[in-house]
Amino acid sequence: MYPNLYYAFKDLLGLEIPVLKLLQTFGFFVAIAFLAGAYVLTAELKRREKLGWLKGVPETIITGxxxxxxxxxxxxxxxxxxxxxxxxxxxxxxxxxxxxxxxxxxxxxxxxxxxxxxxxxxxxxxxxxxxxxKATPKEETIIVMPHQRVPDITVMAAVGGLLGAKIFHNLENWNEFVQDPIGALLSFSGLTFYGGLIVAAVVIIRYASKKGINVYHLIDSAAPTLMLAYGIGRMGCHFSGDGDWGIYNSSYVTDAAGKVVPADPSKFQDVVKASEQFFARQYGSLEHIPHAPFTKPSGLSFLPDWFFAYGYPHNVINEGVQMAGCTGKYCSVLPVSVYPTALYEIIACLILFGVLYAIRKKVTVPGVIFGIYLIMNGMERFFIEKIRVNTKYDIFGFHPTQAEIISSLMVLGGAALIWYCRKIHKAAKPAV
Structure with missing residues (x-):
């Protein structure tokens, strides 16, 4: 893992550039996600402007x-x-x-x-x-097109997304928050994607309404953007090892050097007992360790073991046990390998981005593309939650996570949005 770009350059290129320690790997990929998202959003807004679906709005400015x-x-x-x-x-x-x-x-x-x-x-x-x-300031009226507002939208998405991600994460982990509220608010870790998405969406939709931008076309333009940005953002989670991983895959353990090693049930228990202090601190007792065994299928032998289980050596949050022969700040590795769920989401979201990008010209009913995005994103996150570690709620005998609740609502909301948009589009068509 690469906690910051210093470690990436050192490992991949053999270059030691101390100033790169300032650039966190997670933050680097988040920045790339916003830049890529802004590029795709701008291009899509321009396309819809050429088709006449989006119009510019006159604004008065004062120069001089x-x-x-x-x-x-x-x-x-x-x-x-x-x-x-x-x-x-x-x-x-x-x-x-x-x-x-x-x-x-x-x-x-x-x-x-x-x-x-x-x-x-x-x-x-x-x-x-x-x-x-100027001696006499001049008042001018200009036409501002929707794509010209992308920088403002990007900044609002960043600020609103960060605040929402922090708020929802701390609500989900309230006990940890009350123990150290200042540290929880200022730390780089602890971000909930759906919290960021919800708050950013509210802020941007309100902004679009005030600026006269057609909200349905805006959210349709943003759908592929959001999927791409999420996939790139998950690269930051995976390559930094920020703790956003899955439950333990008890078919594999991690050796002291950080290498993934296949293990039978007895070997798994031996490693758990050898790292009893670590597991007890995390889960209270050895009986409550979240794990599920899954061995690499013979038909997928071409894939490396770490695709199914990974120990996240040198992770940025220093989670795990001390690595042999390692000195410095980031020398921890998980004693039992976990499902690299961030890696799975990277692959899934990039594929879904490709699907949304491919159908964006074929679906012409405003709002439907975003409805499809909600369903895709909700389903992807709902199923990945089955092998992720998250706080569970007790609701009428069911024990869903916060993400499962929100992702289910997203699927239902996406279906409802598609139905509603198709209905009003059909009603708006002139009778033949």
């Missing part, structure tokens, strides 16, 4: 206004933050390089560097504003 004090202060604050940390890294490199992430999240830095860069940034903004300022 004097630069505001708030704008200057915001740029100065950004300059202070960068200067404070950059010069701090230069002067404290020997100590800060040991744990760059902790350093960047701390208040440590160089105040003089912050003040200097704050002045530079503030002055640059002032000078730029002066060059654009």
């Amino acid at each position: 206004k004097p630069v505001g004090t708030t704008e200057i202060l915001v740029h100065a604050a950004l300059g202070f933050l960068l200067g404070h940390k950059i010069l701090g890294l230069v002067t404290e490199w020997a100590e800060a390089s040991q744990d760059l992430q902790s350093y960047m999240l701390s208040t440590r830095g160089n105040v003089l560097g912050g003040i200097i860069l704050a002045g530079v940034f503030g002055y640059m903004k002032y000078r730029t504003g002066k060059k654009e300022e």
Whole structure:
């Protein structure tokens, strides 16, 4: 696993670049997911604009206004933050390089560097504003097309998605949250996809309505985008080893070097007992370990063992037991291999993205593509939950997870949306 890009470059290319420790693998893939999503969304919105399904909206802007004090202060604050940390890294490199992430999240830095860069940034903004300022500000009306709003939509999706993912995760793991609320809110781990999807969807739909964008065509354009972004985001989960994995596959164990090794039931029990302290801390007792044996089928012998069970060596959350001969911050491996559910979701979502992308031109009833997305995503997540570790609820004798509840509602909601959209589309057609 690669907790950050430093480890990826070191393992894959043999290059040791300490500054890459600042770039978390999970965050890197999330950024790629947003960029890829923005590209696909922009292209699809442009296609629908050419077909006349989406229209531009006139907006009035004022050019030549004097630069505001708030704008200057915001740029100065950004300059202070960068200067404070950059010069701090230069002067404290020997100590800060040991744990760059902790350093960047701390208040440590160089105040003089912050003040200097704050002045530079503030002055640059002032000078730029002066060059654009006019004696008499001019009012202009421009047509803003939906695809031109993708940057705003992307930022809102990022902010709303992060907040929603945090809120839903902490609701699902309330006991852990109340023990350390500040740490739970500020940590990089602990994100629930459906929470992010729900909050981001509410924010973006509200924004689209205010800006005069046809919501049905917007969500249809976003359907392939969401599936692609989710698949890429899951790459971050898998390659960093962020704990978003499945239950234990008791047909395999992990050796001290992190290699997956086939095991019979007795070997599984031996490894569990040898790592009793780890399992007891996780599950309270050895009888409550979530596991299901599954041996690689003979017809799939070409696939590696880690496709069915993986120990996630060097995972970013340091989950597991100490690896033999490893020193440093990330030296843990799971003693019993788990189902790499993030890997399965990567494959499933990229395939489903291909399906949605292929049918987007054939389905012309607005809203139906998004309904299909809801059904596909809901079914994919519902079935993957069967081999994932999550908090379960007790509802009338049933014990679903939060994701199973939401995914079931997504399937039902997707079917209802398809029915409703087809109904209103048929009713809107002129009688022959």
